[in-house]
Amino acid sequence: MGPSPQLIFDTVNAYQRSAAIKAAIELDIFTGIAEGAETSAELAQKCNASERGVRILCDYLTVAGFLNKQDGRYKLTEDSAVFLNRRSPAYMGSVVDFLQSPMLMEAFKDMTTTVRTGTTIMPDEGTVSAENPIWIKFARSMAPMMMMPAQVMAQIVEIDPNKKVKVLDIAAGHGMYGIALAQRHPNVEVVALDWPGVLEVAKENAQKMGVADRFSTRPGSAFDVEYGNDYDIVLLTNFLHHFDPPTCETLLKKVYGALASDGRAVTVEFVPNEDRVTPSMSAGFSLIMLASTPSGDAYTFSEFQRMFEHAGFKRSELHQLAPAPAQLIISYK
Amino acid sequence: MGPSPQLIFDTVNAYQRSAAIKAAIELDIFTGIAEGAETSAELAQKCNASERGVRILCDYLTVAGFLNKQDGRYKLTEDSAVFLNRRSPAYMGSVVDFLQSPMLMEAFKDMTTTVRTGTTIMPDEGTVSAENPIWIKFARSMAPMMMMPAQVMAQIVEIDPNKKVKVLDIAAGHGMYGIALAQRHPNVEVVALDWPGVLEVAKENAQKMGVADRFSTRPGSAFDVEYGNDYDIVLLTNFLHHFDPPTCETLLKKVYGALASDGRAVTVEFVPNEDRVTPSMSAGFSLIMLASTPSGDAYTFSEFQRMFEHAGFKRSELHQLAPAPAQLIISYK
Numbered sequence: 001m002g003p004s005p006q007l008i009f010d011t012v013n014a015y016q017r018s019a020a021i022k023a024a025i026e027l028d029i030f031t032g033i034a035e036g037a038e039t040s041a042e043l044a045q046k047c048n049a050s051e052r053g054v055r056i057l058c059d060y061l062t063v064a065g066f067l068n069k070q071d072g073r074y075k076l077t078e079d080s081a082v083f084l085n086r087r088s089p090a091y092m093g094s095v096v097d098f099l100q101s102p103m104l105m106e107a108f109k110d111m112t113t114t115v116r117t118g119t120t121i122m123p124d125e126g127t128v129s130a131e132n133p134i135w136i137k138f139a140r141s142m143a144p145m146m147m148m149p150a151q152v153m154a155q156i157v158e159i160d161p162n163k164k165v166k167v168l169d170i171a172a173g174h175g176m177y178g179i180a181l182a183q184r185h186p187n188v189e190v191v192a193l194d195w196p197g198v199l200e201v202a203k204e205n206a207q208k209m210g211v212a213d214r215f216s217t218r219p220g221s222a223f224d225v226e227y228g229n230d231y232d233i234v235l236l237t238n239f240l241h242h243f244d245p246p247t248c249e250t251l252l253k254k255v256y257g258a259l260a261s262d263g264r265a266v267t268v269e270f271v272p273n274e275d276r277v278t279p280s281m282s283a284g285f286s287l288i289m290l291a292s293t294p295s296g297d298a299y300t301f302s303e304f305q306r307m308f309e310h311a312g313f314k315r316s317e318l319h320q321l322a323p324a325p326a327q328l329i330i331s332y333k
Numbered sequence: 334m335g336p337s338p339q340l341i342f343d344t345v346n347a348y349q350r351s352a353a354i355k356a357a358i359e360l361d362i363f364t365g366i367a368e369g370a371e372t373s374a375e376l377a378q379k380c381n382a383s384e385r386g387v388r389i390l391c392d393y394l395t396v397a398g399f400l401n402k403q404d405g406r407y408k409l410t411e412d413s414a415v416f417l418n419r420r421s422p423a424y425m426g427s428v429v430d431f432l433q434s435p436m437l438m439e440a441f442k443d444m445t446t447t448v449r450t451g452t453t454i455m456p457d458e459g460t461v462s463a464e465n466p467i468w469i470k471f472a473r474s475m476a477p478m479m480m481m482p483a484q485v486m487a488q489i490v491e492i493d494p495n496k497k498v499k500v501l502d503i504a505a506g507h508g509m510y511g512i513a514l515a516q517r518h519p520n521v522e523v524v525a526l527d528w529p530g531v532l533e534v535a536k537e538n539a540q541k542m543g544v545a546d547r548f549s550t551r552p553g554s555a556f557d558v559e560y561g562n563d564y565d566i567v568l569l570t571n572f573l574h575h576f577d578p579p580t581c582e583t584l585l586k587k588v589y590g591a592l593a594s595d596g597r598a599v600t601v602e603f604v605p606n607e608d609r610v611t612p613s614m615s616a617g618f619s620l621i622m623l624a625s626t627p628s629g630d631a632y633t634f635s636e637f638q639r640m641f642e643h644a645g646f647k648r649s650e651l652h653q654l655a656p657a658p659a660q661l662i663i664s665y666k
Contacts, residue, residue, distance in 0.1 A: 003415040005425060005478060006614070006658065007398055011354045012432045014347035016441055016620060021344045023444035050451025055609075056623040056630070057448050062610040063617045065340055069610050082336040092338060099345045108349055111356035115390050118383025145338060276388075277395040277402050281339070287349060287393040290386060297389070325339065 020060050022100055025093040029058065030066075030076060030084035038073040090144065097141035103127070103134050107291040119294050127292045128242045130221065131195050135173065139194075139201035143174035146237075149268060149324035150180035156319050156328060157233065157266055159185045168231045168258060169193065170222045171239040175202030175215070177268065178235060182211040193218045193225060222251060227258035234259060237268040241285070244295035245307055252311030256333060263333045265313065270298045271327035281325035304329055353393050355433055358426040362391065363399075363409060363417035371406040423477065430474035436460070436467050440624040452627050460625045461575045463554065464528050468506065472527075472534035476507035479570075482601060482657035483513035489652050489661060490566065490599055492518045501564045501591060502526065503555045504572040508535030508548070510601065511568055515544040526551045526558060555584060560591035567592060570601040574618070577628040578640055585644030589666060596666045598646065603631045604660035614658040637662055 024030065027047045037046040040055035047054065058074050061067045066084070068075045076085065083092045098104070107114075107122050120126035127134055159165055159181070165188045169178035172192035179202075182188045190211070192202045196219040206215035218225060222239070234255045240248045255265055270282035277283050282298055289296035299307075301318045308316045308331040319328040357363065360380045370379040373388035380387065395402045399413050409418065416425045431437070440447075440455050453459035460467055492498055492514070498521045502511035505525035512535075515521045523544070525535045529552040539548035551558060555572070567588045573581045588598055603615035610616050615631055622629035632640075634651045641649045641664040652661040 002656065003412045003423075004656065005412070005416050007412055008354070008416055008425065008428070009432075009478075009614070009658075011350045011397060011399075012429050013351070013621075015351040015433070015438060016624070017344045018346070018348040019441040019444040019624075020620060021341070023448050026445040027448060049449045052451040052628075053448035053623060056619045057444075059605075059609045060617055060620040063613045064344060066344075069608065079336045079338070079340055083338050083341055090336075092341065095341070096345050099342075100348070105348060108352040111352040111390070112359040115356050115360055115386035116382045118385040145342075272392075275402065276392045280396045281342070284393055284396045286389045287353060288346075290389040291349070291352075295385075323335065323337065325342075 017064055018100060020057060020064065021066070022096050023057060024061055024066070025084065025096050027054075027057075028086060029054070029061070030080050030093075031086040033067070033074050033076055034081065034085040034087065038075065040072075040074075043074070090147070092144040094141040094143075095145050098134070098138050101134060101137055104288075104292060111291065114291055118290075120290075120292055122292065125294050128294070128296070131197070133197070135195060136197045136201060139174040139198045143176055143205060146174060146176045149321045149326045150176040152321045152324055153177060153237075153266070153268055153328055154180040154184045156321075157181065157264075157330065159188065161185065161187060163187065164189060165232045166230060166260075167191070167233045167235060168227055169235040169237070170255070171237075172202050172235075173198060173238075175205050177237045179206055179209045179211055179215070181233070181235075182206075182214050183209055189214045189216075191216050191218055191228065191231075193220065193222060193227070195219065195221075223254075227254065229258050230260045231258050232260055232263050234263070234265045235268075236265060240267065240304075240307075241269060241289055241298055242293050242296040244297075245299075245303065247295075248307050249310045252307055252313070256312045259333045261333060265308065265331040265333075267304065267329040267331065268321070269304070269327055269329065270325075271301055271304065271318065271329070272298050274300050274302060276300065279325065282327065301327075301329065350397055351433060353390060353397065354399070355429050356390060357394055357399070358417065358429055360387075360390075361419060362387070362394070363413050363426075364419040366400070366407050366409055367414065367418040367420065371408065373405075373407075376407070423480070425477040427474040427476075428478050431467070431471050434467060434470055437621075437625060444624065447624055451623075453623075453625055455625065458627050461627070461629070464530070466530070468528060469530045469534060472507040472531045476509055476538060479507060479509045482654045482659045483509040485654045485657055486510060486599070486601060486661055487513040487517045489654075490514065490597075490663065492521060494518065494520060496520065497522065498565045499563060499593075500524070500566045500568060501560055502568040502570070503588070504570075505535050505568075506531060506571075508538050510570045512539055512542045512544055512548070514566070514568075515539075515547050516542055522547045522549075524549050524551055524561065524564075526553065526555060526560070528552065528554075556587075560587065562591050563593045564591050565593055565596050567596070567598045568601075569598060573600065573637075573640075574602055574622055574631055575626050575629040577630075578632075578636065580628075581640050582643045585640055585646070589645045592666045594666060598641065598664040598666075600637065600662040600664065601654070602637070602660055602662065603658075604634055604637065604651065604662070605631050607633050607635060609633065612658065615660065634660075634662070
């Protein structure tokens, strides 16, 4: 084979892939194909776009693995049919709203400076600044992507069916993790904590999922607001990665204090292996934290173990959330 | 396996890969590793960057396939060693200067509108506007990437060693194609045509490559300037894709008129197969033309055949430039 510049070329041009999938989602190309518009002419009419534009975009989407093409007709792949057809219950087109939000893309504008300084180029504290509106967008757009890990989490976390179980969901966002626990266990009551604007989204979701009567909220910053006490479970889902270890430990001490004596902290995170380069999605996540926060990271299990231990926890266990590409840590008081 | 959101997530976030490789090239990470700075601490010092930033970037580059990591030490892959170490003769780090130039990235800012309208969102005529300075950047930065296809082209095109061979290189850019022919055949004389600013780069290259005495220039637009006549070969390298077929045919008639009676037009292009979705690099190239030109495209061989035929050419042949991911068309007067 010999050396090839293919990967370099692909990677230098990768921003074009991001632009193409965004356009395809915004134009609702996948839904159009699902509904039978399979040629570029039919799709152009259905999606109100030029045939030339649709033809070139759909050929590109085929090259990129999102469509199959046969005799000039485009067909959805299995992934596209499940996740990109707007009529599918697992539709996740909205993830582009968050993952390609102007604020987040701006954070990647000058990675050279970011790597030189070792911190975000964003003003204030990047995405973790107080009441940053990006988290309302996150709550609205990322819920479909969190549905699967939330359900797998709810299967793994054991709940005593014979008593009321109090759950505190810190930085709840869309609220899907607490909601998934409440849906599975009728004796679970959830207190969701987040900025007020974000909690509106979580409340809507609790309503939709039929658990609103066991879902209450506590507005404010996880670092400042009173948690209450005697929780059986405190959920920390995709939150700790925003901060450095000392800040995490400060928060975990507060969590420890809010737990009942047999309570557990349940952490969902992208946890890379100790080599920090596998599995790919958890390991690659670290770059997003470098770009968008002052000192966040994707921590390894041993790093989490140490933080929980310093905060007083007895022991921590690592679980996989497969097929979702994330990990779960259960830490015992 | 079942459906997975992995490809969607990867593609929505692909712009981050582009940002990461750019930073790595600008910080000269690959050269640093080649010179023995293999830990994040050593590299941080060598590249004048923060250790935290370098560690996260290098882990990400490992996930992306540009590095290998063992026991905390980073090593170059074969591709990185050949193409991304600044001391390598095949170094092509400069390609980011063109492929991620602000003008080109701007053209991908709103692909939804581009697909709706079927043409570039850039003002004027996009990248093909008169004297657009992007082509000086192209000439300076893309030469290393064109070295290999230029040399393969020069092997394929047969040259009569017993007479003076006049070559016209239209929109010569860096000039590498004409230069490669002149290097291989001492009886080849090249006339390079392009905007004056671009020709300065081509002249520098001809000088460096030792063929300056058989290299002359003709400044101006390929559509307006006088070509002269009796050329044995007219080179059309990565030029026709910027225009629609009628515009190409107008140009090809002019090329036909400038050729000797047994002359050949030699076209280097990304030529997708008739299905337009293979091979991936040639097929994917079409999107760049959609985004950055009024009506350019990656044409199939049958489309090129038709254009050359309409311009008067007798017949055209398709050749592969493998291992370079491009194609060659020889058209006979």
